[in-house]
Amino acid sequence: MSTDGSDGDLDVSLSIDPIPQPAAGGALPGAVAPDAPGRLGSPLAVNEAFAYLRDLGIWRDKRKAELDSLDAAALASSERDSFSRDMLVSMALWKAISDRYDLLTVTFDSGRVGPTEAARLSTLVWGRLDVAPNSAAATISPATSGALGLSLPEACRLCDAMTSSLRARLSLEPSGAEVGTRLKDVRATIERIRDHVGMAPAGLEREAARTLLTRLEQRLVDVTDRAKRGAEVGGLLAPLELEAAGAERDLIVGAGRRVETARDAARAAQLRDELLARSVAVQQLVDRCVATVIPAPRLAVPDLRALGPVPADGPAVDSYLKRLDAVSRALTVVHTAYGEPLAERDEISGYAGALAVEARATGVTDPDLDHLRERLATVVAEVPTDLRRARALRDAYQAYAMSLRTTDTSSGRKGASSR
Numbered sequence: 001m002s003t004d005g006s007d008g009d010l011d012v013s014l015s016i017d018p019i020p021q022p023a024a025g026g027a028l029p030g031a032v033a034p035d036a037p038g039r040l041g042s043p044l045a046v047n048e049a050f051a052y053l054r055d056l057g058i059w060r061d062k063r064k065a066e067l068d069s070l071d072a073a074a075l076a077s078s079e080r081d082s083f084s085r086d087m088l089v090s091m092a093l094w095k096a097i098s099d100r101y102d103l104l105t106v107t108f109d110s111g112r113v114g115p116t117e118a119a120r121l122s123t124l125v126w127g128r129l130d131v132a133p134n135s136a137a138a139t140i141s142p143a144t145s146g147a148l149g150l151s152l153p154e155a156c157r158l159c160d161a162m163t164s165s166l167r168a169r170l171s172l173e174p175s176g177a178e179v180g181t182r183l184k185d186v187r188a189t190i191e192r193i194r195d196h197v198g199m200a201p202a203g204l205e206r207e208a209a210r211t212l213l214t215r216l217e218q219r220l221v222d223v224t225d226r227a228k229r230g231a232e233v234g235g236l237l238a239p240l241e242l243e244a245a246g247a248e249r250d251l252i253v254g255a256g257r258r259v260e261t262a263r264d265a266a267r268a269a270q271l272r273d274e275l276l277a278r279s280v281a282v283q284q285l286v287d288r289c290v291a292t293v294i295p296a297p298r299l300a301v302p303d304l305r306a307l308g309p310v311p312a313d314g315p316a317v318d319s320y321l322k323r324l325d326a327v328s329r330a331l332t333v334v335h336t337a338y339g340e341p342l343a344e345r346d347e348i349s350g351y352a353g354a355l356a357v358e359a360r361a362t363g364v365t366d367p368d369l370d371h372l373r374e375r376l377a378t379v380v381a382e383v384p385t386d387l388r389r390a391r392a393l394r395d396a397y398q399a400y401a402m403s404l405r406t407t408d409t410s411s412g413r414k415g416a417s418s419r
Contacts, residue, residue, distance in 0.1 A: 031062035031163075033156030040126035040151075043118035046111055052125070053101070053108055059156070060098055066163060067091060073170045083166065090162045093155060096129045100152050126151050128260070150256040157192070161248040164189065168241030179227050182237055183220070189244045190216050196251035201258070209251065216244055261314040268310045268317055271324050275331065276304050282335050289338040293345055294384045297337040302330045341387060348390045349380045355397070366404060372397040 034055035037048035044052075067090055074083035104124050107117055129150060150158065164185065190213065197213050200206040219240050227233045283301045290296045304327060311317055355373050359365070376393040379386060 031059050031066060031160075033059050033153070033160055036125050036153040036156075038122050038125070040122065042122055043115065044121045044125070045118070046113050049104075049108055049113065049118075049121050050111060053104055056101055056104075056156075060094075060101055063094055063159060063163065064098075066167075067094060070163070070166050070170055074166070077170065083169065086162060086166055090159065090166065093159050093162070097152065097155050097159060100124060100129055125153070129155055150252070151259075154252050154256050158249055158252045161189070161245045161252065165242050165245035165249070168238045168245065179233060179237065182241060183224055183227065186220055186237075186241055186244050189241075189248055190220060193244070193248050193251060196248070196255060199255060200251070205254075212247055216240070216247065257314060261312075261317055264314075264317045264321060265310050265312060268321050268324060271321070271328075272304060272307070272310060275324060275327055278331055279304055279327075282331050282338075285335065285342070286338050289342050290384075292384050293341045294386050295388070296341065296384075299334050299337050301334055302327045345380070345385050345387060345390070348376075348387075348394050349385075351394060352377045352380050369397070369400055369404065372400060 034052060037052050038044045067087075071087055071091075074080055074087055077083065104121060107113075107120050107124060109117070113121070129152060168182075193209075193213055193216065197206065197209040200209050219236075223233050223236050223240055226236070279301055286299075286301060307320065307323055307327070311320055352373070356377060359370070359373065372393060376390065376397060379390045379393060
């Protein structure tokens with residue numbers, strides 16, 4: 001770290017360690033994503049952001065090299081078709097993570113971070129990842145168009161789990177040292193699963209997750225005991241790694257969906273409150289228009305009470321948001337339909353007042369023009385105002401005034417010509 005004396009900001013340079021290369025015919029050791037600092041809504045400290053970006057950059061490059069190695073192994077496998085989808089999703093997920101890392105690096109700007117940038121860093125870390133709506137990554141946790149229903153840390157953990165699953169399915173018969181390493185990795189995966197089980201909603205979902213956790217623990221104990229006795233465990237270890245990685249992946253996706261549903265429900269509740277206030281104001285506008293102008297439009301103001309309270313289920317929340325959007329559009333239609341007649345009445349009333357002021361200021365009179373102006377002022381002053389009559393009188397006044405100006409101009413030209 002160094003301090004830039006020109007602007008006083010902390011200048012931190014990210015250094016990336018050399019990436020280990022895979023051995024001939026083998027895969028890289030599994031990379032583990034770093035723990036993300038802070039939480040959503042809490043700005044990141046500069047030192048925390050530096051350490052996280054440094055470790056995330058190392059993880060990103062190692063994971064890309066590992067995925068390339070696994071992809072090569074999958075292509076060489078006789079069952080390459082069975083690996084194609086998982087490889088495609090893993091690569092797409094890595095790309096989404098890599099894109100977000102690039103945005104974080106630009107925002108961090110070598111440590112030149114103020115309060116605004118610190119808050120933006122937190123949002124980029126804990127907000128949902130951006131993906132192409134039709135990409136492979138979007139199939140993991142479908143959400144709103146253009147967004148993956150996972151934060152950066154969740155996506156990294158999911159990438160770890162999917163890569164571990166691919167590594168297990170593509171691995172050759174393990175040596176004794178490799179068995180110990182892989183058992184350690186499975187144990188770490190099971191502990192992460194335990195954390196997710198504690199966060200699962202109470203009820204059937206948590207009980208199912210707890211049952212799965214118990215079964216995985218029992219299988220891990222059995223495989224470990226067999227390995228200690230010197231038995232061959234390759235045929236048991238790979239399926240255990242695969243199921244543990246899949247279980248962790250499902251729990252991560254489920255947690256991401258629950259968070260997304262909670263956010264959407266909160267957004268729906270806020271939008272509903274805003275639309276309620278807006279509907280009251282639009283109803284007041286409608287009442288004013290009906291009392292002030294004839295003919296008035298005949299449209300109904302949408303009743304938000306018919307939608308009921310905000311639901312808690314994910315698909316139901318999505319449907320509720322769509323209905324709120326329809327209500328918003330309907331309110332806009334009603335607002336426009338009733339606001340335009342009031343605006344036209346105000347415009348004609350202002351025009352009539354300006355004509356009266358002009359007549360008093362100039363002292364120029366014309367019986368027919370004065371009559372039209374008085375009739376216009378009378379019609380506009382009536383409540384409710386007949387807009388059709390007011391509009392016709394305004395147009396008649398303008399046409400007659402234009403004809404008088406044209407006649408005066410013609411007379412002036414004739415007098416000049418005779419002289």
